[in-house]
Amino acid sequence: MGLYARRCRGASFLLYNNYPLKFSHRKAGTFCYSLGNSKTVIESVEEEVVPSSDVEEVLRKYKHGHVYKEGGGGLKYVIYKLKNLSLIKYIINWGRLCSMWPVHLTTACCSVEFAALSGPRYDPERFGWLTAVGSLRQSDILLIEGTVTAKMAQRVRLIYDQMPEPKWVIAMGACAISGGLYAKDSYNVIQGIDDIIPVDVYIPGCPPRPETLFQGILLLRDKIMNEVIK
Amino acid sequence: MAKEEFKSLEVYETGPTLTFSMGPQHPGTGHFRMVITVVGDMVVRCDPDPGFVHRGEEKMCEYKTWITNIPHLERPAILDSAGMTYPYVLAVEKLMDIEPPERAKYLRVIMAELQRICSHLYWLGLMGVFAGHATMYMWCFGDREYLVDLTQLIGGQRITHSYFVPGGVRNDAPPKVPRELVKDFSRYYRMILGKDYPGGEMPEDFRKYVLAVCDFFDARLDEYYPMLLDSPIFIYRTKGIGILKREDAISLGVVGPVLRGSGVKSDTRIDEPYDAYPYIKFNVPTMDGCDSYSRMMVGYYEMKESVKIIRQAVEQMPEGPVKLKQHPVTIKVPAGEVFASAEAARGQCSFYIRSDGTDKPYRVKICSPSFRNLIAMPYLIRDVRIADIPIIYWSLNYWPVECDR
Amino acid sequence: MSLSDVGEILARLIEDLKKKFGDKILEVNVEPKKITKVLVAPECIKEVAEYLKSEWALDYIKGVTGIDLSRLPNMAQEVLEVIYHVGSLSSEALKAVTLSLSTKISISDPVMPSLTSVWKGAEMHEREVYEMLGVNFKGHPDLRRLLLPEFWSDKPPLRKDYVAPGRER
Numbered sequence: 001m002g003l004y005a006r007r008c009r010g011a012s013f014l015l016y017n018n019y020p021l022k023f024s025h026r027k028a029g030t031f032c033y034s035l036g037n038s039k040t041v042i043e044s045v046e047e048e049v050v051p052s053s054d055v056e057e058v059l060r061k062y063k064h065g066h067v068y069k070e071g072g073g074g075l076k077y078v079i080y081k082l083k084n085l086s087l088i089k090y091i092i093n094w095g096r097l098c099s100m101w102p103v104h105l106t107t108a109c110c111s112v113e114f115a116a117l118s119g120p121r122y123d124p125e126r127f128g129w130l131t132a133v134g135s136l137r138q139s140d141i142l143l144i145e146g147t148v149t150a151k152m153a154q155r156v157r158l159i160y161d162q163m164p165e166p167k168w169v170i171a172m173g174a175c176a177i178s179g180g181l182y183a184k185d186s187y188n189v190i191q192g193i194d195d196i197i198p199v200d201v202y203i204p205g206c207p208p209r210p211e212t213l214f215q216g217i218l219l220l221r222d223k224i225m226n227e228v229i230k
Numbered sequence: 231m232a233k234e235e236f237k238s239l240e241v242y243e244t245g246p247t248l249t250f251s252m253g254p255q256h257p258g259t260g261h262f263r264m265v266i267t268v269v270g271d272m273v274v275r276c277d278p279d280p281g282f283v284h285r286g287e288e289k290m291c292e293y294k295t296w297i298t299n300i301p302h303l304e305r306p307a308i309l310d311s312a313g314m315t316y317p318y319v320l321a322v323e324k325l326m327d328i329e330p331p332e333r334a335k336y337l338r339v340i341m342a343e344l345q346r347i348c349s350h351l352y353w354l355g356l357m358g359v360f361a362g363h364a365t366m367y368m369w370c371f372g373d374r375e376y377l378v379d380l381t382q383l384i385g386g387q388r389i390t391h392s393y394f395v396p397g398g399v400r401n402d403a404p405p406k407v408p409r410e411l412v413k414d415f416s417r418y419y420r421m422i423l424g425k426d427y428p429g430g431e432m433p434e435d436f437r438k439y440v441l442a443v444c445d446f447f448d449a450r451l452d453e454y455y456p457m458l459l460d461s462p463i464f465i466y467r468t469k470g471i472g473i474l475k476r477e478d479a480i481s482l483g484v485v486g487p488v489l490r491g492s493g494v495k496s497d498t499r500i501d502e503p504y505d506a507y508p509y510i511k512f513n514v515p516t517m518d519g520c521d522s523y524s525r526m527m528v529g530y531y532e533m534k535e536s537v538k539i540i541r542q543a544v545e546q547m548p549e550g551p552v553k554l555k556q557h558p559v560t561i562k563v564p565a566g567e568v569f570a571s572a573e574a575a576r577g578q579c580s581f582y583i584r585s586d587g588t589d590k591p592y593r594v595k596i597c598s599p600s601f602r603n604l605i606a607m608p609y610l611i612r613d614v615r616i617a618d619i620p621i622i623y624w625s626l627n628y629w630p631v632e633c634d635r
Numbered sequence: 636m637s638l639s640d641v642g643e644i645l646a647r648l649i650e651d652l653k654k655k656f657g658d659k660i661l662e663v664n665v666e667p668k669k670i671t672k673v674l675v676a677p678e679c680i681k682e683v684a685e686y687l688k689s690e691w692a693l694d695y696i697k698g699v700t701g702i703d704l705s706r707l708p709n710m711a712q713e714v715l716e717v718i719y720h721v722g723s724l725s726s727e728a729l730k731a732v733t734l735s736l737s738t739k740i741s742i743s744d745p746v747m748p749s750l751t752s753v754w755k756g757a758e759m760h761e762r763e764v765y766e767m768l769g770v771n772f773k774g775h776p777d778l779r780r781l782l783l784p785e786f787w788s789d790k791p792p793l794r795k796d797y798v799a800p801g802r803e804r
Contacts, residue, residue, distance in 0.1 A: 104257045108283050109308040109631055111260070112389065115352070116378075119371030134257050151784035152261065152282045155254050181302050184801035185290040187792055188784070207308070209388065281782040288767075289792055289799060324669050480724045483696040483756025496724055502731045565709075568669040569720055569733055571697075582700045582720065582735075586708050597698030597720070605759050634782055 083229045096140070096166060097128060097224040100217075103139040103159060104132035108146030110173040110207040122210040127217050136162045141220075142197070146207075147175035147182060148190045160197045168224070170216060171199045174206045181206060247274060254282050258360065258620040262630040264607070268616060276611035276619075278604060284634040291594035296322060297559050299591070301392045306598060307632040308389055310349040312342045313574025314598070314632070315394050317581045320504055321570035322396040325563050325585055328554060334398035335506040336547040337384070340440075341393055342572075343536040343543070344381050347447070348374050348389075349575035350529050350536075353627050357526060358458055360620040361467045366458045373450055376415055380443060383407065383436075396561075398553030407439045415439075419446055440544045444537050451534055459530060468522040472610045472622035475520060484606050485599045486577020487532065488626055491525035493518045498573040510542045522625035529627070560589040574599055576627050600633040641731050642667050648691060648734065649673065656683060672718070672735040677747045680738045684719070684753045692726040693734060699760035701768040705742060706795040714739040715768055719750065719757070740770065749775040767793040 083089065106114070117124055118131070125131075133139070136159060148156055160169070171193055174180030179191035193199065200223060203216035252264045263279040287306060291299050303318055304311035316338070323329065330338075351370040358366025378388050384403045385391030393399050416432035423446065433439055458464055474484070479492040489496055497514040499507045515531035517524035565587040571580040577599030584593040603626050610622050645665065652673065653660055660683075662674035675683050687693045697720040704712050718737040723729035740747050749772035751758050761772045762781040769791040772778060783792070790797050 103255070105255045106260045108261065108285075109305050112308055112352070115356075116371060116375070119375065120368050121372060121375045132257070136255070147283065147285055149282060149284055149784070150786075151284070152254060155282075159255055181305065182285050182290070185293045185799050186286045186801075187289065187789075187797075187799045188284055188286050207390065281780075281784065284782040284784075286792060286799070293799065293802060480695055481755045483754065494724055496730070566666065566669060567664075567672065568666075569735060571733075578697075580697055580720070582698065582718070584702060588708070592707065593700075593702045595698065595700040601759065601763075602698070602756070605756055 089229055092229055093225050093227060097221045099130060100128050100141050100220075101130050101139045102132045102141045102143050103136060103163065104134055105142065105144070105156075105159060107144055107148055107152065107156075108173075108175065110145035110175075113207040113210060113213065114143070114145050114172070117210045117213050122214070124214070124217065127214065128221070129217055137164060139163055140166065141168050141170060143170045143172060144176045144193050144197075145172045147173075147180065148193050148196070149188045150190065151188075153190050153193075153196055156193070157196055166227075168200045168220060169193075169197050170201045170203060170220060172203045172205075172213065172216070173208060174204060177202050177204060251279075252619070259623065260630055262628070264611070264619075264623075266611075266616075266619070271615050273611055273614055273616065273619065276608050278607050280604065280630060280633050282634065283631045287635040288594055288596060291591055293590070295560050295589050296563055296591065297395065297557060297561065299594070300394065301390070303596075304390050304392060305631070306596070306635050307349075307574060307576070307579075307600075307629055309352055309629070310345045310575040311390050312338075312345040312393065313349075313572065313576075313579060315392075316342055316572040316574070317570045317579050318583075318594075319394040319396050320572060321568045321581045321583045322563060324568045324570060325566055325583065326396060327564075328397055330398040330505075330554065331551050332506075332548050333402075333550045334552045336543045337399050337403060337552065338394060339506045339510070339543045340540055340547075341381070341384060341399075343539050344377055344384075345389075346575040347533050347536050348377050348381070350533050351377075353529055353624070354454070354458070354526070357621075357624050358464075360624050361458075361464050363458055363461065363464060366454075369454070369457070373447065376418065376443065377447075379411060379415075380440065383411070395553060395557065397555065397557060398551075400553070402552045403436055405436055406434050407436055409434065412439065415443070415446075422446075423449055437544055437547075441541060444541050448534070448537055451530070451537075454530070459527065465523065467618075468526065468621055468625065469519075470521050470523075471614065471618050472522045472625060473520050474606060474610060478609070479520075479606075482605050482609065483602055484577075485602050486575075486627065487525050487528040488603055488606060489577070490514065490516045491528045492520045498571050498578045502571060504572060506543060506546075509546065510539055512539050512542075522621055525625045525627075562587065562589050563591075576600055576629060576632070577603065596635055598632045598635065600627075600629045601635075603628060604633055644729065644732055645671050645734070648732075651691075652683070652686075655686065659683070670735055671733070672737055674737050674739065677738045677740050680736065681748050681750060681753065684736065684750050687721065687734070687736070688753055691723070692729060693721045693723045693732075694754070695722045695724045696720070696754040696756045696760070697722055697733065699757055699764055701764040701770060701793065703742070703768060703793065703795045704739075712739070713742045715742055715745050715770060717747065717764060717770060719754075721754065745770045746773060747771075748773050749778075751775055767791055769794070 142160055142163065171177050175182060176193050179189055182189040183191060201216050201220045203212055205212050247267050247269050249265065249267045252259055252266055254261050254263050261282045265277040265279060266273055267275040287302065290302060300315055304315050307314040351374045355367040355370030358364065382388050385393040412432050412434055416427055419427055427442060432442060474492050476493045479489055479494060493516060495514055495516045500514055512535045515528050515535065517527055563585045565585050567584045569580060569582045571578050579599055580597040582595040583591055586592045606626055611619055649663055659679045660673060660675055664672040700718040702716045704714050704716055716737055716739050718735050720733055720735050722733050738747060747770065749761055751761065759781065761775055762778060764770050765772060765778055766780045766783050
């Protein structure tokens with residue numbers, strides 16, 4: 001097992017005390033926010049294996065990492081191997097996918113279809129999607145519905161950081177995937193939230209029908225089933 | 231300036247007062263933030279902080295043509311998208327000096343009233359959740375689905391159908407309702423009301439199906455009254471809370487059920503009638519209580535009136551074309567300015583449009599009802615307990631996306 | 636209330652204003668179904684507003700619009716126009732009437748008196764015009780940002796020389 005560093009694609013930013021906020025977009029057309037005269041743009045990186053000689057530098061540069069060093073110690077390795085025996089892994093993953101607690105966050109207009117999802121005609125509890133509670137420290141899934149503006153982006157990142165592991169993110173609606181209807185002409189909209197947080201499932205639509213949301217939830221369940229337990 | 235202002239709003243002050251932010255991640259507020267200062271359990275000051283969904287709609291309107299503006303202008307009040315695009319379409323028609331055909335006028339009225347009922351059901355349902363009565367949420371959303379099915383039948387999509395165009399509507403209502411929908415609805419009818427549809431089989435003809443839905447919904451509204459609006463918990467939590475006196479309501483410039491719940495009888499459909507409203511008879515419910523309870527009752531009675539309107543509209547609707555002509559995407563509208571209003575679900579929505587004769591507008595200003603009601607919030611959330619904040623906030627029927635545009 | 640009644644009332648209102656204020660009323664634009672606009676100079680807008688509220692009972696503010704007129708194709712001027720749309724709720728006869736009271740201020744020094752003492756509901760509307768166009772309202776009780784994010788450091792977005800970032804190239 002080498003070193004796995006999971007970072008988000010895009011800028012790492014959103015330090016809370018009013019540091020310069022930067023979102024940069026590596027697609028055609030600029031969409032940058034900048035404060036002051038600073039011209040640095042943070043590169044976007046894909047998920048990859050980092051050689052062990054570069055670990056310290058990468059951690060310092062990105063300030064975000066979920067890292068297991070190679071050869072961390074005999075006991076840790078044994079526990080890792082035990083947790084990933086097929087029976088235990090199946091049980092743990094089955095527990096996680098059948099009780100998904102979302103964060104109670106409404107972001108923009110897709111929240112109407114999300115509220116309709118919780119109604120009696122489309123009943124999400126049969127798939128393990130439980131009612132949202134107010135507390136962040138007890139939730140698993142962050143469902144970003146709709147447009148995220150620059151003001152909201154700061155809070156979204158804070159919310160993501162406050163959730164404990166394991167956690168997953170669903171991007172619902174065209175605006176959360178890539179800016180959607182507000183892609184070119186809006187001055188305040190983040191062009192896709194995967195510049196801010198790592199996304200697991202993308203659900204297209206404007207707004208997506210509740211049945212499409214169900215398909216997204218089922219995809220997420222498949223993904224959780226096949227995950228490696230860390 | 232930004233740093234100091236930010237810090238001062240987030241700081242916990244030791245001493246008798248405590249300032250906290252009831253922020254964008256909260257089950258009680260949605261995507262909206264209020265900075266609240268309390269002493270013990272009593273609120274001293276409330277400072278609303280909108281802008282979390284500010285997407286720059288007004289600037290976007292200047293980059294898009296007259297017809298391609300309609301889809302994104304629906305999105306602010308997505309619940310009530312007909313109410314949001316209605317004044318835009320009326321304004322453009324005034325500038326172009328055209329009038330839609332008769333059938334289109336009635337179809338527009340039917341669509342606007344259907345969305346008004348859907349929006350009010352959402353309002354009542356979530357008010358039930360805030361008052362601690364979660365069954366109301368399930369009832370409202372279950373019934374709302376059948377009305378949204380009707381919207382889908384006429385317009386093509388559940389809520390964002392872009393149905394209105396300058397010159398009419400985009401397509402006609404279908405003559406027959408699909409068989410599965412009729413069967414599903416007749417099963418629901420039997421389950422809820424406990425008796426079969428009078429006359430045997432539920433009809434498949436569009437006009438008769440809409441009348442059947444209206445009958446069902448009328449009976450259902452009579453069931454809502456003892457469930458929520460007459461229940462002692464709800465009355466205890468909302469009566470006498472958030473009193474907005476008549477003179478203050480007028481001078482603050484509030485609209486919609488907030489205005490009518492304070493005793494002012496004002497409704498754009500009666501004062502400045504447009505489309506098919508002059509031919510339809512209905513009342514404007516007004517209550518004198520001036521508190522949250524009266525506002526919710528106004529919403530409830532408005533739903534009953536909307537059912538009356540839909541019934542009359544569907545019976546009086548003539549045959550004929552539904553739009554003047556198929557406009558190309560780049561139409562040119564003559565130069566001028568116009569101020570048009572219509573009654574959306576949350577109140578009177580007005581558009582000011584300035585055109586310079588080209589194919590894109592020069593300035594579009596949206597005076598949305600939630601923005602006009604925002605001023606009532608710091609005024610009302612004062613000298614109340616913390617537990618009353620969600621009740622007052624939601625009784626104003628404030629939709630953050632509509633305020634921020 | 637039919638259209639001709641509304642037109643009549645508006646005509647009488649404009650007559651009355653012209654008689655009382657004479658040449659302070661710079662321009663009147665009346666189009667019966669569309670809009671009724673009265674243009675005054677920024678120094679006397681408060682006087683006209685108070686007269687409208689006390690004599691004609693126009694006490695209900697519907698909206699405040701700001702426009703940047705520097706890119707109009709025919710008659711571009713380097714001014715910002717601020718329009719107050721007012722109606723009436725206390726008098727039955729004027730219920731269907733909307734009067735638009737407007738003023739023009741220069742782009743380089745956009746200052747005008749605030750009308751929150753006349754119409755209290757204009758507070759949030761004027762805050763929005765302040766942040767979107769940069770107009771400074773003198774006498775406003777609490778002039779700060781409303782909708783834009785706290786760290787916005789660019790020019791006011793609704794000005795015509797501000798281009799949305801996606802359309803820059």
